[in-house]
Amino acid sequence: MTVLGIETSCDETAAAVVRGPADRQILSNTIRSQIDEHAEFGGVVPEIAARAHIEILDRIIAEAMQEAGCGWDDIDAVAATAGPGLIGGVIVGFMTAKAIAMAAGKPIVAVNHLEGHALTARLTDDLEFPFLLLLVSGGHSQFLLVRGVGDYERLGTTIDDAIGEAFDKTAKLLGLPYPGGPQVEKMAAMGDVERFKLPRPLLDRPGLDMSFAGLKTALRTQAKKLEPIDDQTVADLCAGFQRAVSAVLAARTRTALELFKARHPDAEPVIVVAGGVAANREIRQSLLTAAQEAEARFIAPPMNLCTDNAAMIAWAGIERLQLGPVDDMTLSPRPRWPLDSTSAGVLGAGKKGAKV
Known part of the structure; x- marks a missing residue:
C-alpha cells in the first residue's frame, strides 16, 4: 500500500x-x-x-x-x-x-x-519484535520495551527535563544561538572534557529513570563562578555536559539491555535509538559502545x-x-499521548492526559 x-x-x-x-x-x-x-x-x-x-x-x-x-x-x-x-x-x-x-x-x-x-527501525532495518527503544528528543527521554504495534511498556523515563530540553537550556544559558543542541555539540568538539567534572544524576539508584535538571544546574553554577566566561570555557562546559549526558545514557542502556535479556531470553538483544538527540555523534558512539559491551545489536536510523x-x-x-480497521473522522488531536497508556505519568497528569 x-x-x-x-x-x-x-x-x-x-x-x-x-x-x-x-x-x-x-x-x-x-x-x-x-x-x-x-x-x-x-x-x-x-x-x-x-x-x-x-x-x-x-x-x-x-x-x-x-x-x-x-x-x-x-x-x-x-x-x-x-x-x-x-x-x-x-x-x-x-x-x-x-x-x-x-x-x-x-x-x-x-x-x-x-x-x-x-517503528522507524522497522522501516529502515526490517526489525522484528520485540526490541528495546531509547527515545531521546526535545520533549521525551524514555526507555521502552516494544513488543508490537501499539504494545509498549515504559521501563524508565526522565523525572524532569528531557535530554533535548536540557541541551537547549544549556545552550541558552551559555549564550549560544538557537537551535541549542547542535551548537552545544559543535562547541563540545573544541572543549576539554576533563576540565569540569559534572554530576551523573541518579546513577547511584537502581532502575532506568533519569534526571537532567540537576546536571544543567551544576553547569550553571560552574559558569557563574567563572563569569565573565570566554569561548574556551564555554567549549569546556559543553564538553563536560555532553560527556555527562552520554555517560548516563550509556549506563542506563547497559541496565536496560540486561533487563531485556531477562525478559526475552530467546530474542535477539537489540537497542534502537530514535529522536532528534540521536543525531548527536558522541551520544551515538557511547550507546554503540554500551551495546557492544552487552553483546547486543545497535540500530540508529539515518540522521534525516x-x-x-x-x-x-x-x-x-x-x-x-495492517492491524485492521482505521480511525474515523471523530478523532481529535491531542497535546499529550503516552505510548504506554497503562503506566502512571511520572510528570503528572491533568485534563490533557499524562505527560509521559
Missing part, C-alpha cells in the same frame, strides 16, 4: 509518501524547518509554529506528491500526527489530513508521533529519519493499517 504521511507536531512541516510493508520504499520525504522563524526568540514559539504550518503545509504536501510521482488515485490512505506535540501545529496537520481523506475518499490513520519514532519527519508517520500508518 502507498500512504501519504503528514507531520506538524513541532517546528518542522513535513510530508512524505511511503510504500510498504513488503517494499519499504520512501518515495518522497519533504521537510521544511522553521529555524529562521524561531531563532530570534531562542526557542520554538507555539503560535508562530502553527501559523508557519498553515502557510506552507499545502505546498509541502504537493511537493511530496510530485516527488513521489503519485496522484490521489495512487494513495491508499492518509496518516498524520494526531499528538503529542504543540497542539496548534498538531491541529493544522491533522485537520488538513482529515480534509484530504474526506475529499479523496481515503481512510485516515491517526498516528502517535512517538510511535512514528518507535532521527529528527521529526513524515516518512516515519506514513510508515506507522502502514503498520496500523
Whole structure:
C-alpha cells in the first residue's frame, strides 16, 4: 500500500509518501524547518509554529506528491500526527489530513508521533519484535520495551527535563544561538572534557529513570563562578555536559539491555535509538559502545529519519493499517499521548492526559 504521511507536531512541516510493508520504499520525504522563524526568540514559539504550518503545509504536501510521482488515485490512505506535540501545529496537520481523506475518499490513520519514532527501525532495518527503544528528543527521554504495534511498556523515563530540553537550556544559558543542541555539540568538539567534572544524576539508584535538571544546574553554577566566561570555557562546559549526558545514557542502556535479556531470553538483544538527540555523534558512539559491551545489536536510523519527519508517520500508518480497521473522522488531536497508556505519568497528569 502507498500512504501519504503528514507531520506538524513541532517546528518542522513535513510530508512524505511511503510504500510498504513488503517494499519499504520512501518515495518522497519533504521537510521544511522553521529555524529562521524561531531563532530570534531562542526557542520554538507555539503560535508562530502553527501559523508557519498553515502557510506552507499545502505546498509541502504537493511537493511530496510530485516527488513521489503519485496522484490521489495512487494513495491508499492518509496518516498524520494526531499528538503529542504543540497542539496548534498538531491541529493544522491533522485537520488538513482529515480534509484530504474526506475529499479523496481515503481512510485516515491517526498516528502517535512517538510511535512514528518507535517503528522507524522497522522501516529502515526490517526489525522484528520485540526490541528495546531509547527515545531521546526535545520533549521525551524514555526507555521502552516494544513488543508490537501499539504494545509498549515504559521501563524508565526522565523525572524532569528531557535530554533535548536540557541541551537547549544549556545552550541558552551559555549564550549560544538557537537551535541549542547542535551548537552545544559543535562547541563540545573544541572543549576539554576533563576540565569540569559534572554530576551523573541518579546513577547511584537502581532502575532506568533519569534526571537532567540537576546536571544543567551544576553547569550553571560552574559558569557563574567563572563569569565573565570566554569561548574556551564555554567549549569546556559543553564538553563536560555532553560527556555527562552520554555517560548516563550509556549506563542506563547497559541496565536496560540486561533487563531485556531477562525478559526475552530467546530474542535477539537489540537497542534502537530514535529522536532528534540521536543525531548527536558522541551520544551515538557511547550507546554503540554500551551495546557492544552487552553483546547486543545497535540500530540508529539515518540522521534525516532521527529528527521529526513524515516518512516515519506514513510508515506507522502502514503498520496500523495492517492491524485492521482505521480511525474515523471523530478523532481529535491531542497535546499529550503516552505510548504506554497503562503506566502512571511520572510528570503528572491533568485534563490533557499524562505527560509521559
